[in-house]
Amino acid sequence: MAVRRSAFGPAEPTALDRWIWRGLVAFGLLLLIWLVARQRWEVVVASGPFLLKSLGVSWLLTITSVAIGLPAGILLAILRAGGPPAVRQLAVAVIELVRATPQLMVIFWIFFAVPAFTGHKVPAWTAAIASLSLIAASYLAEVVRAGLASVPRIQTESGLATGLSRTQILLEIVLPQALRNMLPALIATIVMMFKITSLIYVVGITDFFRAVILINNREFEPVALYTTLAAGYFVCCSLLSWIIRRLDPKYVLAQ
Amino acid sequence: MRWSVIWDYREALLSGLALTLEITALTAVGATLIGILIACLRQQPSYIAGRLAETYVEVIRNIPSVIKVFFLYFVVGLDAMPAAVLGLSVHQSSYIADVLDAGLRSIPREQSEAAWTCGHSRLQIFRHVLLPQVAATVLPPLTSQFIEIVKNSAAAMLLGIKELTFQTQNIDVETFRGFEAATAVTVIYLALSLSIAGGMALVGRRLTWR
Numbered sequence: 001m002a003v004r005r006s007a008f009g010p011a012e013p014t015a016l017d018r019w020i021w022r023g024l025v026a027f028g029l030l031l032l033i034w035l036v037a038r039q040r041w042e043v044v045v046a047s048g049p050f051l052l053k054s055l056g057v058s059w060l061l062t063i064t065s066v067a068i069g070l071p072a073g074i075l076l077a078i079l080r081a082g083g084p085p086a087v088r089q090l091a092v093a094v095i096e097l098v099r100a101t102p103q104l105m106v107i108f109w110i111f112f113a114v115p116a117f118t119g120h121k122v123p124a125w126t127a128a129i130a131s132l133s134l135i136a137a138s139y140l141a142e143v144v145r146a147g148l149a150s151v152p153r154i155q156t157e158s159g160l161a162t163g164l165s166r167t168q169i170l171l172e173i174v175l176p177q178a179l180r181n182m183l184p185a186l187i188a189t190i191v192m193m194f195k196i197t198s199l200i201y202v203v204g205i206t207d208f209f210r211a212v213i214l215i216n217n218r219e220f221e222p223v224a225l226y227t228t229l230a231a232g233y234f235v236c237c238s239l240l241s242w243i244i245r246r247l248d249p250k251y252v253l254a255q
Numbered sequence: 256m257r258w259s260v261i262w263d264y265r266e267a268l269l270s271g272l273a274l275t276l277e278i279t280a281l282t283a284v285g286a287t288l289i290g291i292l293i294a295c296l297r298q299q300p301s302y303i304a305g306r307l308a309e310t311y312v313e314v315i316r317n318i319p320s321v322i323k324v325f326f327l328y329f330v331v332g333l334d335a336m337p338a339a340v341l342g343l344s345v346h347q348s349s350y351i352a353d354v355l356d357a358g359l360r361s362i363p364r365e366q367s368e369a370a371w372t373c374g375h376s377r378l379q380i381f382r383h384v385l386l387p388q389v390a391a392t393v394l395p396p397l398t399s400q401f402i403e404i405v406k407n408s409a410a411a412m413l414l415g416i417k418e419l420t421f422q423t424q425n426i427d428v429e430t431f432r433g434f435e436a437a438t439a440v441t442v443i444y445l446a447l448s449l450s451i452a453g454g455m456a457l458v459g460r461r462l463t464w465r
Contacts, residue, residue: 008364010302108433112437226329
């Protein structure tokens with residue numbers, strides 16, 4: 001029985017639609033390959049190991065900052081939810097301040113603030129890890145807050161009624177469920193952090209972005225090099241986004 | 256610490272603020288326009304249009320904004336300002352498209368169909384049925400997108416545009432007072448974000464009154 005298609009809203013595909021789409025994708029890919037094949041790739045191939053190593057640096061920065069930022073973010077979220085009033089205000093201030101400031105400014109700020117207070121210059125790596133971790137912690141604090149809120153309140157109350165301490169309830173009942181619920185959002189934050197690492201080159205670390213700029217300064221092959229750059233980030237982020245979609249098909253990437 | 260540098264550099268900071276505002280305003284307009292286009296494309300009763308919009312969002316979202324800006328500047332060969340504004344617009348449009356799409360999706364399609372049966376044109380349906388409902392629900396997430404634009408505008412300094420973040424670095428280079436400058440500029444950014452949030456809240460109140 002033929003179903004009349006509505007003139008409004010997204011449509012279910014017919015078999016023909018699917019074939020037209022596959023044709024379009026094939027055409028687009030061929031066009032891309034044709035455009036890309038006309039570029040000079042010797043430069044990219046010759047600096048392949050250097051580029052791969054710098055891509056590794058980007059991943060290292062991302063993973064380190066999330067590894068430090070997640071516990072810090074959990075701590076911030078808990079302080080924000082149930083600390084003493086003064087601590088709660090402080091946690092809110094840190095989270096909102098970092099989230100409202102351009103990431104580039106946060107990086108500069110750490111880079112400038114430490115010498116201003118200690119009189120010593122910070123090594124680039126310390127400044128980079130510190131600023132990225134701070135950014136990760138503030139964004140993850142909000143993710144954790146949403147995760148904690150997703151666990152029904154009645155579970156905490158039941159825990160209290162059965163005589164568990166607040167710490168026990170948090171560590172053994174609420175947090176495990178919250179972490180599972182927030183997994184897609186956590187990976188989304190990793191995607192965001194991976195993109196933010198492209199800003200860290202301003203302190204002089206040779207991540208993927210800076211590596212491409214350095215090679216381009218010497219060889220001047222912008223089309224091939226910047227295409228590689230975009231493709232590198234696209235592949236890495238798509239991989240993570242794909243994992244999110246596997247975990248939760250309805251998840252919307254907010255940032 | 257010597258806070259008088261901020262006063263000494265007031266003109267530089269003010270001109271930086273003006274440039275940041277200019278980039279933000281142009282990007283907000285550009286990103287919203289592209290975002291509306293993509294969201295409408297997704298709402299079309301055509302599978303192909305929907306997939307095209309989806310692919311656009313997916314590709315744009317998985318590439319950092321700085322790379323788009325640099326690509327437009329170095330590969331396409333635009334000037335610094337158009338490259339920054341266009342790059343940031345394209346970047347933010349994918350997020351704004353999602354926000355608008357979610358808003359449009361929250362309205363049952365029966366409303367559009369009913370209006371269509373009553374003889375309204377598509378444009379009339381959008382203007383009189385969808386827009387008034389969508390505008391109110393979409394405003395809070397749209398506010399955070401606009402604040403995101405203020406923050407992303409800092410990327411323009413990497414092309415040598417003398418906006419706020421650029422001035423911070425400049426003050427540090429000339430006076431070694433980077434901390435004072437960074438603190439002052441952070442406060443300015445905070446004030447900008449807060450005023451956008453406040454402004455959008457005012458608009459929201461107007462929208463819910465009628």
